[in-house]
Amino acid sequence: MKITPSFVCLLMLALAPAMAQDLPEGFYDVDYVEGLDYPVGLTFDDNGRMYIWEKKGVVRVADAEGNLYDEPLIDISEEVSNWKDHGLMGFTLDNDFLANGYFYLLYALDLHHYAYFGTPAYHPDTTVTWAPTIGRVVRYRADPTTAYLRVLEGSRKVLLGEALADGIPLLYEFHGLGSLAMAADGTLLVSSGDATGNGGIDIGGDEFGTMASEAIAAGVISPDQDLGSYRAQYLGNLNGKILRIDAETGEGLRSNPYYEAEAPRSAASRTWALGLRNPYRIHIRPNTGSHYPEDGNPGAIYIGDVGNGAWEELNIATQPGQNFGWPIMEGLGAHWPYFTAEPPPNQLRPNPLYGNGCDEEFFDFKDLYVNPRQGGHTVPPNPCNDQVPVEDYMVGTMPALLWSNAKWNPPTRAQVPVFDEQGFYTGANLGTAASGLEGAEVFDGFSSLAGAFYEHEHFPEQYRGKYFMVDFSGWIKVADFDEQQRLLHVEPFHGNARDIIHLAANPADGKLYYIGLDGKVHQISFGGNPPPVADIGAEQFFGAAPLTVDFDASASYDTNLPLVAYHWDFGDGQTAEGVNVSHTFTGSGSYTVKLTVADSLGAEDADEAVVSLDNTPPQVRISSFEDGWRYPLDQGTTLLPLIADVADAEHSAEELTYQWRTFLHHNDHFHPDPVDFNPRSFALISPLGCQEELYWYRTELTVADPGGLSTTVVQRIYPYCGEPFVAWAALEGAPEGAGVALHWETTAEDSMAYYLVERSPDPYQFEPIGQVAATGAGRYDFFDDGPRKGTNNYRVRAVTANGAYRFSNTLKVGFPRPLPVKVFPNPVRSSFTVSVEEVAGEELALELIDMLGKVVQRQVWPVSPGAAFEKEVLPGQLPNGVYHYRIWDGANEHLGTLVLAR
Known part of the structure; x- marks a missing residue:
């Protein structure tokens, strides 16, 4: 069932057309579970129960028919830092879950909970955001007396991330945590990103938004880990890796490639594979690997590594210690921004020649990496003496399959690695003789997200044992890999799995299920009779009583059979049949109208809408910024006030509910922030844009009244990529009489429109208090006649005619006078x-x-x-x-x- 908003006013075009079927004959895709709050993944137990984890830190359970249980399995939202791409990102059941009840969580740790839980300073509604933190892995046990539907009190055990220095560093808003998976040998696999952005060549420091200095001060990383993207190559750090840990102790395994007996909890001891940028989703191929941890064979790990803009990669880890090359490599070639820049030193690899005519104390990361070559790779030389080989270098592993980024690496192509005439790896396009895959589909995408192997019987025989791989652009492909993990064939399967972020197979019914950013669980089935889709239409859903509404069900559809029944329940005791019906509502109040449609075999679907009498929707205008404004890139992360003018003719301000949503758009996908339910808020705007990749922000505000009517308004801001438009001296001010006198001076202005004066009691809650028209370079004065007693924070926002803005310095003024x-x-x-x-x-x-x-x-x-x-x-x-x-x-x-x- 889907719930249609009773009134929505969108001040933008729809982001994409409605979902349409794009599957092989006999398959169909239907909405299966709704009512979720930003789900990011799902899995199943052997009985077919579905476990869905929500980004905020809640795991929901649905029965074998897709009905959600009222209570979650677990809720650790107080402990989870839920912002940007961080939150509860990984979840897995133990291989013996229905016997031992164990399950595992991977999440971003809330520093407020970490520091203050159990003390008088703790506030359960407080979460630290926009600060470096860590990823933590925790094991819990479900209570067998509740049929494993509730967590067992006191069963919590931290496996990784007990202290800040022991967790997976999270130093940026993206590229953080990935997946959890349990191998056949009972070991736990964890994937992690490199914890940097892509605004430039990040080899350490804070220049590109990575919060390295703050992380060092907080103890999240040590100074030797301040390496930017090269953390993915560094064995002294947990970023950019596939980790393999003991599911009982959290320690690294003795059979891991870099295990240190004297430090089993070290980053090196826990590392299985490295050189990854953002391995958001991983999947272990069934029936691979050993059942014994000491064998060091967890199986073939299929890794979706999200690219930097050129190539999306499917990497396969088949043996210990594989290095997938990031950031030296992307795809099958050198990643030139990093390859041509001087890399930082690797402080775990001292140069034995240092002090003997050699001033290189440590090898750098390029010294220690070499690509494979047919007939044997070349041993890299010591940079101080060409005759002395590096002893601790690593040989890279090429992707098993890669495809071009649709936005930044045309033309459309997908490739497999092959050797050229000189014995070096190069890419052969699918569909060519050189690839060995003639006739295969050519495709591109946005973000590689791994997928799932299909080992069940619901789908036709041709799909069994095949790999269903996923890209965030909305496709699912079927790939055939042999036992040596070599690609034999790839073909399209689903072309419109919109904004898909996770895919899993249900062992009980043999169907595929996926989650998209629409917040629903979708079911992909074969054969049988797919249900229809009900859709209520009307030109008016509110007005004065009595109100006659003309309803239209013509947008309802069925993919394979005619619809034969349209049943209307108007919520007032009256019903009707037909595609187009009229109904008069007489009494004041709100009515839930339900449309149920059925096909010729009796399959049904229902839709609901609210009709509200003697009521009008809220009037909403976001007033703190204009649609199309352009944010500065040279002032670091800035705060965008989220303030709206709201009026409702029938309800007081206290009766209205608010939902602010901010989305960072990146190329052809977006990253949503958590919902903020405060009437006023702020968005953190990172200085992203104007490089090779496209960034912009979208803010939505939905205000709803108690009668079920709501209004949604949408505004966007974009990066400003032009020349400086104002040169000014620092904002100054001081108490003067009953207020605060402010002034600033400009020495140059270009296309300036006005100056917006903003005030806040703290560094966050700035609100406009006045506007001064731009008159050309010179002195500007403003008098605040309503300052608060105590400290007032002031700043001036300079705004151009085309909406570009930048801030002055922030000025603190005590009123009536500051304390000495x-x-x-x-x-x-x-x-x-x-x-x-x-x-x-x-x-x-x-x-x-x-x-x-x-x-x-x-x-x-x-x-x-x-x-x-x-x-x-x-x-x-x-x-x-x-x-x-x-x-x-x-x-x-x-x-x-x-x-x-x-």
Whole structure:
């Protein structure tokens, strides 16, 4: 069943046409499970029960008929940092789940929960976002007395990520966590991305948005791991890897290729394969591998590695220690931005010639990597002496299959690796004699997401044992691999699995199921009678009572049979039959109208809509920015206020509900942020765009009233790629009489329209308080006649005629006057001192506030008016990081920033 909004006003074109069937004859795709909150994956137990994990940190269970149980298996949303591409990303059942109840979770750790859970400073509704954190793997046990439908209290065991230094570093908004999978030998496989962006050649530091410095200060990484994308090549780090750990202890296995007996929990000990960019989804081929962990053979691991813009890769790990080349390689060739740039040193590989006429203390990563070659690879030389070979180099592994990125690497082509006449690897296009796959389909895509092998009997014989591989662009292909994991054939299967992100097979019914960004579980079946699709249409769903509505069911359809019945239930005790019906609603209130359609064999589907009488939908306008504005790229991550003017003729503001959604669009796909239910919020805008790849942001606001009517408005902002349009001096200001006088000066302006003055009580909640027309280079003045008592944060947004904007500096102004306060030292090592020159009241208060605005420490001291005050403060068990502090002295307030770096 699908729920159709009763009223939606979209100020944009639809992103894509409605779902259409695009499958081989006899197959059909239907909506199977709805009512989910951003699901990212699904799996099944042997009885056919479906386990769906939601990004926010909840695992839902559906029975064999697709009905969701009311209670989740587990809810760890308080512990999960759910922002951008981070959240609960991986989940798997133990191979013996129906006997032992074990299951495993891979998620981004919320630092507030990590630091404060179990203390008075903990707030369950607080989540730290936009800060470096770690990925954690945890094992739980389902309670057998609940038929394994509830988690067993006290069964939690952290396998990886007990402390910040022990987890998978997450230093960027994307390319973080991937999948969990259990091999036939009972070991646990974990995939992880390189934790960087793609705004440039990231070889360390913060230049491209990677929060490396903050991560070092917080203890998430050590300085030697500040390598940018080269973390994928570094055995001292867990990024860009396939990890193999003991499902009981979390330690690396002795049969792992880089196991260190003295440090079984080290990154090297846990690494199985490396050199991966973003292996978001992995799948172990059935009936491969050993049943004994000591054999070091977990099976053939099929890895969907999302490309940087040129090539999407399907990599297959068949033996320990394989290196898939990122960032030195992408596809079958050198990744030139990194290949031509000087790589950082690998501090785990000292050069034995250092100090003997050699100034290279360590080998760099290119020194330690070589591509395979027919007849034997070339041994790389020591850069200090061509006669001394590198002892610890790695030989790369080529992708098993790759296809061009549809946006950035035309023309459309898919390739397999072959050797050229010189014995070097090159790509042979599918469909050519050189590939050995003549007649095969040629295709491209956006993001490689692995897939699933089909080992069941519901589909025809030709599909059994085949690999159903997935790309986020919306296709599913069927690939035939032999026992040596060599591609024999590939053909199309599904061409319109829109925004697909995960695929799995149900062992009980033999059907395929997938999840897309529409939040539904889809079922792909063969044979039988697919159900129809019901669709309610009407020109009007609200108005004054009595109200006559003309309903239209003509958009309902069936893919293989005629529809023979259209039954309407109007929610007021009245019913009707037919494609087009009219009904008059008489009493005030809202009515749920249900349409049920049936085909000639009795298969049914239903649709619902709300008709609301004596009610109108909310009037909504996003007022804090204009559609089409252009954000700056040279000011780091900025905060975009999300504020709207909302009015409802029948309901008070308190009765309305809000849903803000922000989407980062990247090439032909997008990354959604979690829903924000606050009436006012803000979006974090990263300085992405104007390189080879396309970025922009889309913000949606849906406001609903209690009667079931809602309005959705959509606005977009894009990167500004032009020349600077304003040159100005720093914003200045000070209390003056009953307000705060602000002024700024510009020395150059180009196409300037106006200046927007914004104010906030903290670094986040900026709101416009006034507008000043641009008059040309010179001095501008603004008077704030309504400042709050205490610290006010001001900034000016310069806006051009075409919507490009940039911010001034942020200015803090105390009102009516700032406290003569000193807080030192800063950064803080063990303690800091609060010093006040002359206190005004009889009590002085200090609050430390984390980056989400939650008070994490508060102290109050009695003082004597007119006296000086000085006090040493211990930060206690607070983790390293950036905090705000607020000091009150009577009506006076002082706000500042403090860095803990112990």
